[in-house]
Amino acid sequence: MEALKKNKKIFFNIGLLAIFVWLLITSYSQSKRKPDNIGELLNDFSWLGGKWPKWLDLPLMNWINSGFKTLNEKYGYIFEAINNVLLYMLMLVKNFLIQAPWPLVILGVIVLTYFASGRKIGTTVFVGFCTFFIGFLHPIFWQKAIETTAIMLIGIFLCVVAGIPLGIAMARSARTRNVILPVLDLMQTIPSFCYLIPGIMLFGLGAVPAIIATFIYAVPPLVRLTDLGIRLVDTEVIEAADAFGASKKQKLWGVQMPLALPNIMQGINQCTMMALAMVVIASMIGTRGLGDEVLLGLQQLNVGRAAEAGIAIVLLAIVLDRITQSYGETLQERTAPNTKKGK
Amino acid sequence: MSKIEINNVYKIFGNNPQSVMPMVREGANKEEVLEQTGHTVGLDNVSLKIEEGETFVCMGLSGSGKSTLIRHLNRLIDPTDGEIIVEGTNVMSFNKEQLIDFRRHKMSMVFQRFGLFPHKTVIQNVGYGLEMQGKQLEEINKTAMEKIEAVGLSGFENQFPNQLSGGMQQRVGLARALATDSDIMLMDEAFSALDPLIRSDMQKQLLDLQSELKKTIVFITHDLDESLRLGDHIGILNAGKLVQVGTPVDIIMNPADDYVKAFVKDVNRAKVIKAKIIMKSTKDSDDIDKTNLIKVNEDQFIEEFLPQIVCSNSNCEVVDKSGNVKGYISNKELQTSLTKS
Ligand SMILES: Nc1ncnc2c1ncn2[C@@H]1O[C@H](COP(=O)(O)OP(=O)(O)OP(=O)(O)O)[C@@H](O)[C@H]1O
Ligand SMILES: [Mg+2]
Numbered sequence: 083m084e085a086l087k088k089n090k091k092i093f094f095n096i097g098l099l100a101i102f103v104w105l106l107i108t109s110y111s112q113s114k115r116k117p118d119n120i121g122e123l124l125n126d127f128s129w130l131g132g133k134w135p136k137w138l139d140l141p142l143m144n145w146i147n148s149g150f151k152t153l154n155e156k157y158g159y160i161f162e163a164i165n166n167v168l169l170y171m172l173m174l175v176k177n178f179l180i181q182a183p184w185p186l187v188i189l190g191v192i193v194l195t196y197f198a199s200g201r202k203i204g205t206t207v208f209v210g211f212c213t214f215f216i217g218f219l220h221p222i223f224w225q226k227a228i229e230t231t232a233i234m235l236i237g238i239f240l241c242v243v244a245g246i247p248l249g250i251a252m253a254r255s256a257r258t259r260n261v262i263l264p265v266l267d268l269m270q271t272i273p274s275f276c277y278l279i280p281g282i283m284l285f286g287l288g289a290v291p292a293i294i295a296t297f298i299y300a301v302p303p304l305v306r307l308t309d310l311g312i313r314l315v316d317t318e319v320i321e322a323a324d325a326f327g328a329s330k331k332q333k334l335w336g337v338q339m340p341l342a343l344p345n346i347m348q349g350i351n352q353c354t355m356m357a358l359a360m361v362v363i364a365s366m367i368g369t370r371g372l373g374d375e376v377l378l379g380l381q382q383l384n385v386g387r388a389a390e391a392g393i394a395i396v397l398l399a400i401v402l403d404r405i406t407q408s409y410g411e412t413l414q415e416r417t418a419p420n421t422k423k424g425k
Numbered sequence: 426m427s428k429i430e431i432n433n434v435y436k437i438f439g440n441n442p443q444s445v446m447p448m449v450r451e452g453a454n455k456e457e458v459l460e461q462t463g464h465t466v467g468l469d470n471v472s473l474k475i476e477e478g479e480t481f482v483c484m485g486l487s488g489s490g491k492s493t494l495i496r497h498l499n500r501l502i503d504p505t506d507g508e509i510i511v512e513g514t515n516v517m518s519f520n521k522e523q524l525i526d527f528r529r530h531k532m533s534m535v536f537q538r539f540g541l542f543p544h545k546t547v548i549q550n551v552g553y554g555l556e557m558q559g560k561q562l563e564e565i566n567k568t569a570m571e572k573i574e575a576v577g578l579s580g581f582e583n584q585f586p587n588q589l590s591g592g593m594q595q596r597v598g599l600a601r602a603l604a605t606d607s608d609i610m611l612m613d614e615a616f617s618a619l620d621p622l623i624r625s626d627m628q629k630q631l632l633d634l635q636s637e638l639k640k641t642i643v644f645i646t647h648d649l650d651e652s653l654r655l656g657d658h659i660g661i662l663n664a665g666k667l668v669q670v671g672t673p674v675d676i677i678m679n680p681a682d683d684y685v686k687a688f689v690k691d692v693n694r695a696k697v698i699k700a701k702i703i704m705k706s707t708k709d710s711d712d713i714d715k716t717n718l719i720k721v722n723e724d725q726f727i728e729e730f731l732p733q734i735v736c737s738n739s740n741c742e743v744v745d746k747s748g749n750v751k752g753y754i755s756n757k758e759l760q761t762s763l764t765k766s
Contacts, residue, residue: 318539319543340544
C-alpha cells in the first residue's frame with residue numbers, strides 16, 4: 083500500500099502506456115487496410131518512409147458513431163424528456179413576452195434597468211430607447227428578438243443553475259478544480275458545430291439544440307468567474323469568519339458569496355453576451371430569431387436587410403449588457419463604498 | 426495547570442513540510458532551510474506557557490512568526506509538529522463541531538489587517554461573533570452598541586468599513602473581539618494603527634478590563650513601551666525561535682542575547698524599573714550615606730522619584746506598604762541602573 087502511494091506517478095504513467103499499446107493493437111486489428119501478415123511489416127520497412135500508413139488509424143469515428151447510435155436508441159426517452167421540459171419552459175417565456183402588449187414589455191425593461199442600475203436615469207433612458215429601436219427598425223424584429231431572448235433566458239437559467247454550484251465546488255476543492263478545468267477548456271475551444279450537429283440528431287431541429295449549445299458555449303466563463311470570485315475573497319476576512327466559529331455553510335453564504343457577487347455578476351454578464359452570440363449562430367440549424375433574419379438577408383444578397391438585423395442584434399446585446407453589467411456595478415459599490423457616488 | 430500550553434511547536438510553510446522536519450530538528454536556521462528547500466520556517470520548536478488571567482505579549486521583528494504563533498492557538502493554522510493545549514485539551518484533537526464550538530465560545534481575535542467584512546455595517550461586524558453564537562438579534566445589537574461606544578465609535582454603526590479610517594477600522598475589529606466576551610483574546614497588533622492618544626486610551630481600557638475581568642490575553646506588538654505597559658510576561662521571537670520569555674524587568678535587566686539587547690536598547694528604563702529591583706538590601710548598604718534620605722515605596726517606578734533625587738542630590742530609602750525599611754538606593758546606583766545595557 084505504502085509502495086503504491088509512493089510510486090503513484092510511475093503507476094499512472096505505466097497505465098497510460100498500457101492504454102496506448104491497447105489502442106495501437108485494437109486499431110491495427112480492426113483496420114481493413116492492414117497487411118495480410120504482420121510479418122510483412124518487419125521484413126519490409128517501407129511503411130516507415132513517406133506517407134502515414136493507412137492501417138495506422140484509430141477508428142474513433144466508428145466508435146463514436148456506434149456509441150451515438152446506441153445512445154439514441156436505448157436512452158432516447160431521456161432526451162425526449164429533456165426536450166419536452168425545455169420546450170415547455172421556452173413556450174412559457176416566449177408566449178408570455180409575445181402576448182404582452184409591446185409598450186408594456188418596454189416599460190418592464192425600463193423598470194428592471196432602473197432598479198438594477200441603482201436608479202441611474204441615464205442608463206435607464208438609454209436602455210429604453212435601445213429596446214424601442216429594435217421594433218422600430220422592422221416590426222417583425224420585435225417578435226424575433228423576443229424569440230431570441232426567450233432561448234437565451236432559458237440557456238442562461240441553465241447556466242446559472244449548473245454553473246454557480248460548479249464554481250463553488252471548484253473554489254472549495256483543488257481536486258474538483260483540476261477535474262473541471264480541462265472540461266471547461268474543452269467546452270471553450272471545441273468548434274460549436276461539433277455539438278450543434280449531434281444536438282440536432284438527439285433533439286431534432288429547432289430551439290432545444292440551440293439551448294443546449296448555448297449552455298455549452300456560455301457556461302464556462304460563469305463557472306470560472308464564480309470560482310475566481312470566491313477564491314479572491316481576502317484571506318484575512320475568511321480567517322475572521324473562521325476565528326469566530328462560522329461553519330462552512332455560514333462562511334459560504336454569509337461571507338464568500340456576498341463578496342464574490344460582483345464577480346459572479348460579471349460572469350452572468352459574460353454568459354449573456356456569449357449566449358446571444360450562440361443563438362445567432364444557432365439560426366443556421368433552424369432556430370428562429372434575429373439570427374435567421376441575418377441569414378435571410380445574406381441569402382437574398384439583401385445587404386440592407388442583413389444590416390438592419392445585425393443592428394437589432396447589437397441593440398439587444400446592449401440592452402442585456404447594460405442590465406446585467408450595471409447590476410454588478412451597483413453591487414460593487416455597495417461592498418466597496420470607497421468609490422463614492424456623485425463624483 | 427496553565428491556561429494555554431504550547432509544546433515544541435514547529436510550523437513549516439511549503440509543499441512538503443514533513444520532508445524538511447529532520448533538517449529543522451537538526452538545527453538548520455530559517456535562511457538555510459529557505460535556500461536549500463524553498464520551505465519557510467514559521468515556528469521553530471516553540472514552547473511556552475500562558476497562565477490564566479495574564480497578558481502575554483509577543484514581540485519580534487517583522488516576519489519572525491508572531492502572527493503564525495497566534496494563529497495556532499485557535500487553529501487557523503495547524504502545526505507541522507508539536508501540541509497546543511488550551512485548558513487541558515489538545516486543540517488538535519477537536520473534530521469539526523468541537524472546533525467551531527471552541528472558536529465561538531472560548532476565543533476571540535483581533536486581526537493585524539483588521540479582517541472586517543466589507544459587506545457588513547459596523548454594527549453587523551461587531552455583532553458577528555454573537556451571531557455565530559446564535560444569539561437573538563436584539564441582544565446582538567444591544568451588546569454590539571455597547572462595545573461600539575466603548576471604542577468610541579458611536580454614530581458610525583451604520584457605516585461600512587471602507588468608509589472609516591484605518592484606526593477606526595481597527596477599533597471595529599477590537600469591538601468585535603470584545604463583544605463575544607470570551608475567556609481568551611488573541612490580539613494581533615491590535616493597536617498598531619491607532620494615533621498615540623487613542624492608543625494610550627485603549628491601553629488603559631485594556632488594563633482596566635484586565636483588572637476587572639481577568640481575561641487571558643495574547644497580545645502582539647512592535648512597540649516595546651506598549652509591551653512593557655501591558656505585559657505580565659513577554660516572549661521574544663527571532664526567525665521562528667522563541668529566544669526569551671520573562672517578565673518585563675527580566676527582559677530589560679537580563680536580555681538573553683544580542684537580538685533582545687538590540688530590542689530593549691532604546692527603552693525608557695526609568696518607566697519600567699521599580700525601586701525594589703535595584704535597591705540594595707539593608708545588610709549590604711553600610712557604605713551608603715544615610716544622612717539625607719528620601720523615602721520611596723518599593724513599588725514605585727524610578728521615573729516617579731528620579732526628579733526629587735536628582736534635585737536634592739540625596740539617596741533613597743526604600744520602604745514597603747506598611748513603612749518597614751527594605752533597602753537603599755544610592756545616587757550613583759541609580760545612575761548606573763539607568764544607563765546599563
Ligand atoms: N501562508 C503562508 N505561506 C507561506 N509562508 C508564510 C505564510 N504565512 C507566513 N509565512 C512566513 O512565515 C514567517 C512568519 O510570518 P508571520 O506573518 O508570522 O510574521 P510576523 O511576525 O507576524 O510579522 P509582522 O510583524 O510583519 O506581522 C514569514 O517568513 C512568512 O514569510
Ligand atoms: Mg504579523
